[in-house]
Amino acid sequence: MNADLVVVGSGFFGLTIAERAASQLGLKVAVLDRRHHIGGNAYSENEARTGIEVHRYGAHLFHTSNERVWDYVHNFTEFTRYVHKVYTRHKGEVYPMPINLGTINQFFRTALGPVEARALIQEQAGELAGTDPQNLNDKGIQLIGRPLYEAFIKYYTGKQWQTDPKDLPAEIISRLPVRYTYDNRYFNDKYEGLPVNGYTAWIERMADHPNIDVHLNTDFFDEGHEYSRSSTLGQVPVIYTGPVDRYFDYAEGDLSWRTIDLEEEVLPIEDFQGCSVMNYPDEDAAYTRIHEFRHFHPERDYTKDATVIMREYSRFAEKDDEPYYPINTAEDRAKLLAYRDLAKGEKSMLFGGRLGTYKYLDMHMAIGSALSMFDNKIAPHFTSGQKLESGGVDA
Ligand code: FAD
Numbered sequence: 001m002n003a004d005l006v007v008v009g010s011g012f013f014g015l016t017i018a019e020r021a022a023s024q025l026g027l028k029v030a031v032l033d034r035r036h037h038i039g040g041n042a043y044s045e046n047e048a049r050t051g052i053e054v055h056r057y058g059a060h061l062f063h064t065s066n067e068r069v070w071d072y073v074h075n076f077t078e079f080t081r082y083v084h085k086v087y088t089r090h091k092g093e094v095y096p097m098p099i100n101l102g103t104i105n106q107f108f109r110t111a112l113g114p115v116e117a118r119a120l121i122q123e124q125a126g127e128l129a130g131t132d133p134q135n136l137n138d139k140g141i142q143l144i145g146r147p148l149y150e151a152f153i154k155y156y157t158g159k160q161w162q163t164d165p166k167d168l169p170a171e172i173i174s175r176l177p178v179r180y181t182y183d184n185r186y187f188n189d190k191y192e193g194l195p196v197n198g199y200t201a202w203i204e205r206m207a208d209h210p211n212i213d214v215h216l217n218t219d220f221f222d223e224g225h226e227y228s229r230s231s232t233l234g235q236v237p238v239i240y241t242g243p244v245d246r247y248f249d250y251a252e253g254d255l256s257w258r259t260i261d262l263e264e265e266v267l268p269i270e271d272f273q274g275c276s277v278m279n280y281p282d283e284d285a286a287y288t289r290i291h292e293f294r295h296f297h298p299e300r301d302y303t304k305d306a307t308v309i310m311r312e313y314s315r316f317a318e319k320d321d322e323p324y325y326p327i328n329t330a331e332d333r334a335k336l337l338a339y340r341d342l343a344k345g346e347k348s349m350l351f352g353g354r355l356g357t358y359k360y361l362d363m364h365m366a367i368g369s370a371l372s373m374f375d376n377k378i379a380p381h382f383t384s385g386q387k388l389e390s391g392g393v394d395a
């Protein structure tokens, strides 16, 4: 076998491992991906008619407060000064999102200051005020009170997850900031921006090393190629970033995932909605949001004759669908623990990334966790013979 290390999956997790192993340890790395391109869900391409860059698997916004990750990614790309802002359209009116003083005052037709607004929301959170709820429904009400929750979160979350918000973990909603200022940046992170030459140029730079050999359209579980599961077993260390339940042939049952359908349309106008993302939190629209890709790169000289939009629909993932968002109900968490136990028994095999750990990871988290795995497990294994043990699915 012509590789010291096999990486299954060329998303940010797999590529970070491959890049570090090749450039820092001089290892020969084979990277497999069953898709026809590298980059996993962050892959983008220019729409054929307009040349506008579209993110094929849903809009991807890079943001991080992790200094190490921010330094690392600058090895491959520069970032624009894009700051993500989202608007939401409720009952024929457009509000800024996430919920901030502007949203609160517009919704209640008031001109409250921060202290008064906090008091109002606390009152509207009722018995949940000051508590620390563990499910999405109660957490949402505790954070923003019942009226705002029902307007902006309840139906949107219903469309996005089709799971009772009482059965969803509170972390999902805790991702969204609530601000008692007029700051309507979507993310709280210290750094954000979009790759100046697009995601694919960034991803290709990561894989561009003479020791990295990429094999596309290659599924780890298919026989008939030299890096399949049966050929690599016990021969060479493998980093697996595909779905963990698939790896164990669903022995402990299927983990539940959400997938999304993206309906793309090219419109013969310069600008459709005036911003990159408009959310639709009401029941009357079946989609959760509309992305308009030209607004991610206002610095580019895109055509004025057309624009590209994508409506996003969310649904439960069946076996043949791309698994995107782990649903993470109590049942799923029990299955995940069982998979973690199984993973401990796998020799020379590490599980990582969003699919391999069944975790809602942003790009910077996937990269950060790959850098830690490289430092703590892969480098010590190759430089001083430390045993390569997964220690559970949670790398
Ligand atoms: P992935 O990117 O999923 O890569 C895994 C790769 O493994 C895939 O290419 C897959 O084809 C391959 N693979 C799986 N099984 C096999 C197999 N058997 N054989 C060979 N190859 C296999 N993050 C942000 O920071 N900001 C955002 O705005 C953002 N938006 C997102 C929107 C959506 C809709 C989704 C789904 C994710 C979003 N993310 C965002 C998260 C981001 O996509 C992930 O953090 C990042 O892609 C994780 O990288 P990964 O390498 O773990 O997984």
Ligand code: UDP
Pocket (backbone or CB within 6 Å): 088, 097, 152, 153, 154, 156, 157, 160, 172, 173, 175, 176, 279, 281
């Ligand atoms: N959410 C909502 N209304 C909104 C935006 C988000 O209810 O207008 C909830 C929803 O449950 C969603 C979660 O907040 O899953 C996290 O939102 P985010 O935009 O971070 O989700 P992502 O971009 O990862 O799909």
